[in-house]
Amino acid sequence: MVKLFIDPGHGGTDPGAVGHGLQEKALTLEIGRQIRDILLREYVGVGVKMSRTTDVFLPLTERTRLANQWGATYFVSIHINAGGGSGFETFVHSSRRTQTVKLQSVMHDEMMTRLQVADRGQKAADFAVLRGTKMPAILTENLFIDRTTDAHKLKSGAFLRLVAEAHVFGLAQAFQLQKKSVIPSQNSMYRVQSGSFEVMKNANQVKKKIEEAGYSPFIRLENGLHKVQVGAFSNQSNAESLAAELRKKGFTAGVFRS
Ligand SMILES: [Zn+2]
Incomplete structure:
Protein backbone atom coordinates (compact mmCIF):
# COMPACT_ATOMS: atom_id res chain seq x y z
CA MET A 1 0.00 0.00 0.00
CA LYS A 180 -10.95 1.92 -8.97
CA SER A 181 -12.88 0.21 -11.76
CA VAL A 182 -16.11 1.54 -10.31
CA ILE A 183 -15.93 4.88 -8.59
CA PRO A 184 -18.57 5.20 -5.87
CA SER A 185 -20.68 8.31 -6.02
CA GLN A 186 -19.68 11.10 -3.68
CA ASN A 187 -21.07 10.68 -0.24
CA SER A 188 -23.56 13.22 1.02
CA MET A 189 -24.67 14.86 -2.20
CA TYR A 190 -27.25 17.58 -1.85
CA ARG A 191 -29.89 17.20 -4.56
CA VAL A 192 -32.10 20.08 -5.57
CA GLN A 193 -35.48 18.62 -6.30
CA SER A 194 -38.54 20.27 -7.79
CA GLY A 195 -41.37 17.91 -7.08
CA SER A 196 -41.92 14.20 -6.84
CA PHE A 197 -44.67 12.54 -8.92
CA GLU A 198 -46.27 9.15 -9.23
CA VAL A 199 -47.23 9.91 -12.81
CA MET A 200 -44.39 10.43 -15.28
CA LYS A 201 -46.44 12.87 -17.34
CA ASN A 202 -46.74 15.28 -14.40
CA ALA A 203 -43.03 15.14 -13.76
CA ASN A 204 -42.43 15.88 -17.44
CA GLN A 205 -44.62 18.98 -17.33
CA VAL A 206 -42.61 20.42 -14.43
CA LYS A 207 -39.36 19.45 -16.11
CA LYS A 208 -40.41 21.31 -19.27
CA LYS A 209 -41.28 24.49 -17.38
CA ILE A 210 -37.96 24.46 -15.56
CA GLU A 211 -36.15 23.96 -18.85
CA GLU A 212 -37.96 26.97 -20.27
CA ALA A 213 -36.61 28.97 -17.32
CA GLY A 214 -33.10 28.10 -18.46
CA TYR A 215 -32.14 25.10 -16.32
CA SER A 216 -31.23 21.51 -17.21
CA PRO A 217 -33.40 19.29 -15.03
CA PHE A 218 -33.78 15.55 -15.39
CA ILE A 219 -36.12 12.95 -13.99
CA ARG A 220 -34.85 10.41 -11.52
CA LEU A 221 -36.93 7.35 -10.68
CA GLU A 222 -36.69 6.49 -7.00
CA ASN A 223 -38.97 4.23 -4.96
CA GLY A 224 -41.57 4.33 -7.71
CA LEU A 225 -41.65 8.13 -7.79
CA HIS A 226 -40.56 10.43 -10.60
CA LYS A 227 -38.39 13.10 -9.06
CA VAL A 228 -37.47 16.22 -10.97
CA GLN A 229 -33.86 16.98 -10.13
CA VAL A 230 -32.33 20.31 -11.11
CA GLY A 231 -28.87 19.88 -9.67
CA ALA A 232 -26.67 17.98 -7.23
CA PHE A 233 -23.92 19.50 -5.12
CA SER A 234 -21.38 18.29 -2.60
CA ASN A 235 -21.70 21.69 -0.95
CA GLN A 236 -24.98 22.23 0.88
CA SER A 237 -25.07 26.02 0.60
CA ASN A 238 -24.71 25.83 -3.21
CA ALA A 239 -27.71 23.51 -3.29
CA GLU A 240 -29.71 25.77 -0.96
CA SER A 241 -29.04 28.84 -3.08
CA LEU A 242 -30.19 27.10 -6.28
CA ALA A 243 -33.35 25.94 -4.48
CA ALA A 244 -33.99 29.50 -3.27
CA GLU A 245 -33.47 30.83 -6.81
CA LEU A 246 -35.99 28.30 -8.16
CA ARG A 247 -38.57 29.18 -5.51
CA LYS A 248 -38.18 32.86 -6.37
CA LYS A 249 -39.11 31.94 -9.93
CA GLY A 250 -42.28 30.24 -8.73
CA PHE A 251 -41.16 26.60 -8.66
CA THR A 252 -41.37 24.35 -5.67
CA ALA A 253 -37.84 23.32 -4.74
CA GLY A 254 -36.19 21.60 -1.84
CA VAL A 255 -32.80 20.20 -0.94
CA PHE A 256 -32.50 16.51 -0.17
CA ARG A 257 -29.45 14.78 1.15
CA SER A 258 -28.57 11.40 -0.27
ZN1 LIG B 1 2.75 28.31 4.82
Whole structure:
Protein backbone atom coordinates (compact mmCIF):
# COMPACT_ATOMS: atom_id res chain seq x y z
CA MET A 1 0.00 0.00 0.00
CA VAL A 2 1.17 3.51 -0.81
CA LYS A 3 0.88 5.52 2.40
CA LEU A 4 0.40 9.19 1.68
CA PHE A 5 0.71 11.69 4.50
CA ILE A 6 -1.05 14.98 3.75
CA ASP A 7 -0.02 17.98 5.83
CA PRO A 8 -2.20 21.10 5.53
CA GLY A 9 0.09 23.94 6.59
CA HIS A 10 -0.52 26.06 9.72
CA GLY A 11 -3.79 25.94 11.73
CA GLY A 12 -5.36 27.11 14.98
CA THR A 13 -3.53 30.10 16.44
CA ASP A 14 -1.21 30.14 13.41
CA PRO A 15 -3.18 31.43 10.40
CA GLY A 16 -0.15 31.35 8.10
CA ALA A 17 -0.20 33.98 5.38
CA VAL A 18 -3.22 36.26 5.17
CA GLY A 19 -4.50 38.58 2.47
CA HIS A 20 -7.61 39.66 0.62
CA GLY A 21 -9.81 38.29 3.41
CA LEU A 22 -8.22 34.84 3.07
CA GLN A 23 -6.26 32.77 5.57
CA GLU A 24 -3.65 30.26 4.48
CA LYS A 25 -4.64 27.76 7.20
CA ALA A 26 -8.22 27.47 5.90
CA LEU A 27 -7.19 27.08 2.25
CA THR A 28 -4.58 24.40 2.99
CA LEU A 29 -7.10 22.46 5.08
CA GLU A 30 -9.73 22.59 2.35
CA ILE A 31 -7.23 21.45 -0.29
CA GLY A 32 -5.86 18.73 1.99
CA ARG A 33 -9.29 17.32 2.80
CA GLN A 34 -10.20 17.22 -0.87
CA ILE A 35 -6.96 15.45 -1.77
CA ARG A 36 -7.74 12.81 0.85
CA ASP A 37 -11.34 12.40 -0.28
CA ILE A 38 -10.46 12.02 -3.97
CA LEU A 39 -7.64 9.56 -3.27
CA LEU A 40 -9.77 7.35 -1.04
CA ARG A 41 -12.81 7.48 -3.27
CA GLU A 42 -11.14 6.94 -6.63
CA TYR A 43 -7.93 4.92 -6.11
CA VAL A 44 -7.03 1.47 -4.88
CA GLY A 45 -4.05 0.45 -2.75
CA VAL A 46 -3.63 3.85 -1.17
CA GLY A 47 -3.74 4.87 2.47
CA VAL A 48 -4.10 8.50 3.53
CA LYS A 49 -3.38 10.16 6.84
CA MET A 50 -3.56 13.87 7.56
CA SER A 51 -1.58 15.84 10.12
CA ARG A 52 -4.78 17.74 10.93
CA THR A 53 -8.37 17.55 9.73
CA THR A 54 -9.64 20.56 11.69
CA ASP A 55 -8.51 24.08 12.52
CA VAL A 56 -5.96 23.21 15.19
CA PHE A 57 -2.39 24.25 15.89
CA LEU A 58 0.21 21.53 15.45
CA PRO A 59 3.97 22.05 15.94
CA LEU A 60 6.12 21.18 12.91
CA THR A 61 7.91 18.46 14.89
CA GLU A 62 4.53 16.84 15.65
CA ARG A 63 3.67 16.74 11.94
CA THR A 64 6.89 14.94 11.04
CA ARG A 65 6.63 12.67 14.08
CA LEU A 66 3.18 11.48 13.01
CA ALA A 67 4.37 10.72 9.48
CA ASN A 68 7.50 8.93 10.68
CA GLN A 69 5.55 6.88 13.22
CA TRP A 70 3.01 5.83 10.57
CA GLY A 71 5.80 4.87 8.19
CA ALA A 72 4.46 7.03 5.39
CA THR A 73 5.63 6.45 1.84
CA TYR A 74 5.48 10.14 1.00
CA PHE A 75 4.89 13.40 2.85
CA VAL A 76 3.06 16.26 1.14
CA SER A 77 2.91 19.63 2.88
CA ILE A 78 0.45 22.12 1.42
CA HIS A 79 0.98 25.87 1.67
CA ILE A 80 -0.09 29.16 0.14
CA ASN A 81 2.62 31.67 -0.67
CA ALA A 82 2.94 35.35 0.20
CA GLY A 83 5.41 38.17 -0.05
CA GLY A 84 5.31 39.33 -3.64
CA GLY A 85 5.01 37.03 -6.59
CA SER A 86 2.52 34.87 -8.41
CA GLY A 87 2.14 31.24 -9.32
CA PHE A 88 3.21 27.81 -8.16
CA GLU A 89 6.42 26.32 -6.80
CA THR A 90 7.53 23.17 -5.01
CA PHE A 91 10.26 22.53 -2.44
CA VAL A 92 12.28 19.52 -1.36
CA HIS A 93 14.93 19.45 1.36
CA SER A 94 18.25 21.06 0.44
CA SER A 95 20.02 17.68 0.67
CA ARG A 96 18.25 16.94 -2.67
CA ARG A 97 18.19 13.15 -2.33
CA THR A 98 17.80 11.49 -5.73
CA GLN A 99 14.48 9.78 -5.10
CA THR A 100 12.99 12.92 -3.52
CA VAL A 101 14.03 15.08 -6.47
CA LYS A 102 12.65 12.49 -8.92
CA LEU A 103 9.28 12.53 -7.18
CA GLN A 104 9.30 16.33 -7.04
CA SER A 105 9.91 16.50 -10.77
CA VAL A 106 6.97 14.19 -11.56
CA MET A 107 4.65 15.95 -9.12
CA HIS A 108 5.65 19.42 -10.25
CA ASP A 109 5.29 18.76 -13.98
CA GLU A 110 1.98 16.96 -13.58
CA MET A 111 0.60 19.75 -11.40
CA MET A 112 1.82 22.58 -13.63
CA THR A 113 0.06 21.19 -16.70
CA ARG A 114 -3.20 21.33 -14.77
CA LEU A 115 -2.90 24.55 -12.78
CA GLN A 116 -2.08 26.80 -15.74
CA VAL A 117 -0.40 29.43 -13.58
CA ALA A 118 3.13 30.90 -13.52
CA ASP A 119 5.80 28.25 -12.91
CA ARG A 120 8.21 29.46 -10.22
CA GLY A 121 10.22 26.29 -10.39
CA GLN A 122 11.38 23.23 -8.48
CA LYS A 123 13.28 24.47 -5.46
CA ALA A 124 15.10 23.22 -2.37
CA ALA A 125 15.20 24.63 1.16
CA ASP A 126 15.98 23.58 4.71
CA PHE A 127 12.34 23.65 5.88
CA ALA A 128 11.65 21.82 9.16
CA VAL A 129 9.00 19.44 7.78
CA LEU A 130 11.29 18.48 4.87
CA ARG A 131 14.24 18.01 7.21
CA GLY A 132 12.39 16.05 9.89
CA THR A 133 10.67 13.48 7.68
CA LYS A 134 12.36 10.12 7.16
CA MET A 135 10.55 9.50 3.88
CA PRO A 136 10.71 11.58 0.65
CA ALA A 137 8.80 14.82 1.19
CA ILE A 138 7.54 17.72 -0.88
CA LEU A 139 6.12 21.11 0.03
CA THR A 140 3.83 22.82 -2.45
CA GLU A 141 3.29 26.59 -2.50
CA ASN A 142 -0.01 27.15 -4.26
CA LEU A 143 -0.24 30.74 -5.48
CA PHE A 144 0.11 33.99 -3.52
CA ILE A 145 -2.52 35.02 -1.02
CA ASP A 146 -1.40 38.66 -1.17
CA ARG A 147 -1.48 38.97 -4.97
CA THR A 148 -4.88 40.13 -6.26
CA THR A 149 -5.04 37.85 -9.30
CA ASP A 150 -3.94 34.79 -7.30
CA ALA A 151 -6.27 35.58 -4.37
CA HIS A 152 -9.15 35.90 -6.79
CA LYS A 153 -8.48 32.31 -7.93
CA LEU A 154 -8.06 31.06 -4.36
CA LYS A 155 -11.50 32.44 -3.50
CA SER A 156 -13.08 30.08 -6.04
CA GLY A 157 -14.20 26.69 -4.80
CA ALA A 158 -13.69 25.33 -8.31
CA PHE A 159 -10.07 26.45 -8.31
CA LEU A 160 -9.36 24.87 -4.91
CA ARG A 161 -10.85 21.68 -6.31
CA LEU A 162 -8.48 21.97 -9.27
CA VAL A 163 -5.50 22.41 -6.92
CA ALA A 164 -6.56 19.28 -5.01
CA GLU A 165 -7.02 17.32 -8.24
CA ALA A 166 -3.62 18.50 -9.48
CA HIS A 167 -2.00 17.08 -6.32
CA VAL A 168 -3.89 13.81 -6.83
CA PHE A 169 -2.85 13.52 -10.48
CA GLY A 170 0.75 14.22 -9.44
CA LEU A 171 0.62 11.55 -6.74
CA ALA A 172 -1.07 9.07 -9.08
CA GLN A 173 1.68 9.63 -11.65
CA ALA A 174 4.52 9.53 -9.10
CA PHE A 175 3.35 6.30 -7.45
CA GLN A 176 1.56 4.67 -10.40
CA LEU A 177 -1.72 4.60 -8.46
CA GLN A 178 -4.50 2.55 -9.99
CA LYS A 179 -8.01 3.90 -10.30
CA LYS A 180 -10.95 1.92 -8.97
CA SER A 181 -12.88 0.21 -11.76
CA VAL A 182 -16.11 1.54 -10.31
CA ILE A 183 -15.93 4.88 -8.59
CA PRO A 184 -18.57 5.20 -5.87
CA SER A 185 -20.68 8.31 -6.02
CA GLN A 186 -19.68 11.10 -3.68
CA ASN A 187 -21.07 10.68 -0.24
CA SER A 188 -23.56 13.22 1.02
CA MET A 189 -24.67 14.86 -2.20
CA TYR A 190 -27.25 17.58 -1.85
CA ARG A 191 -29.89 17.20 -4.56
CA VAL A 192 -32.10 20.08 -5.57
CA GLN A 193 -35.48 18.62 -6.30
CA SER A 194 -38.54 20.27 -7.79
CA GLY A 195 -41.37 17.91 -7.08
CA SER A 196 -41.92 14.20 -6.84
CA PHE A 197 -44.67 12.54 -8.92
CA GLU A 198 -46.27 9.15 -9.23
CA VAL A 199 -47.23 9.91 -12.81
CA MET A 200 -44.39 10.43 -15.28
CA LYS A 201 -46.44 12.87 -17.34
CA ASN A 202 -46.74 15.28 -14.40
CA ALA A 203 -43.03 15.14 -13.76
CA ASN A 204 -42.43 15.88 -17.44
CA GLN A 205 -44.62 18.98 -17.33
CA VAL A 206 -42.61 20.42 -14.43
CA LYS A 207 -39.36 19.45 -16.11
CA LYS A 208 -40.41 21.31 -19.27
CA LYS A 209 -41.28 24.49 -17.38
CA ILE A 210 -37.96 24.46 -15.56
CA GLU A 211 -36.15 23.96 -18.85
CA GLU A 212 -37.96 26.97 -20.27
CA ALA A 213 -36.61 28.97 -17.32
CA GLY A 214 -33.10 28.10 -18.46
CA TYR A 215 -32.14 25.10 -16.32
CA SER A 216 -31.23 21.51 -17.21
CA PRO A 217 -33.40 19.29 -15.03
CA PHE A 218 -33.78 15.55 -15.39
CA ILE A 219 -36.12 12.95 -13.99
CA ARG A 220 -34.85 10.41 -11.52
CA LEU A 221 -36.93 7.35 -10.68
CA GLU A 222 -36.69 6.49 -7.00
CA ASN A 223 -38.97 4.23 -4.96
CA GLY A 224 -41.57 4.33 -7.71
CA LEU A 225 -41.65 8.13 -7.79
CA HIS A 226 -40.56 10.43 -10.60
CA LYS A 227 -38.39 13.10 -9.06
CA VAL A 228 -37.47 16.22 -10.97
CA GLN A 229 -33.86 16.98 -10.13
CA VAL A 230 -32.33 20.31 -11.11
CA GLY A 231 -28.87 19.88 -9.67
CA ALA A 232 -26.67 17.98 -7.23
CA PHE A 233 -23.92 19.50 -5.12
CA SER A 234 -21.38 18.29 -2.60
CA ASN A 235 -21.70 21.69 -0.95
CA GLN A 236 -24.98 22.23 0.88
CA SER A 237 -25.07 26.02 0.60
CA ASN A 238 -24.71 25.83 -3.21
CA ALA A 239 -27.71 23.51 -3.29
CA GLU A 240 -29.71 25.77 -0.96
CA SER A 241 -29.04 28.84 -3.08
CA LEU A 242 -30.19 27.10 -6.28
CA ALA A 243 -33.35 25.94 -4.48
CA ALA A 244 -33.99 29.50 -3.27
CA GLU A 245 -33.47 30.83 -6.81
CA LEU A 246 -35.99 28.30 -8.16
CA ARG A 247 -38.57 29.18 -5.51
CA LYS A 248 -38.18 32.86 -6.37
CA LYS A 249 -39.11 31.94 -9.93
CA GLY A 250 -42.28 30.24 -8.73
CA PHE A 251 -41.16 26.60 -8.66
CA THR A 252 -41.37 24.35 -5.67
CA ALA A 253 -37.84 23.32 -4.74
CA GLY A 254 -36.19 21.60 -1.84
CA VAL A 255 -32.80 20.20 -0.94
CA PHE A 256 -32.50 16.51 -0.17
CA ARG A 257 -29.45 14.78 1.15
CA SER A 258 -28.57 11.40 -0.27
ZN1 LIG B 1 2.75 28.31 4.82
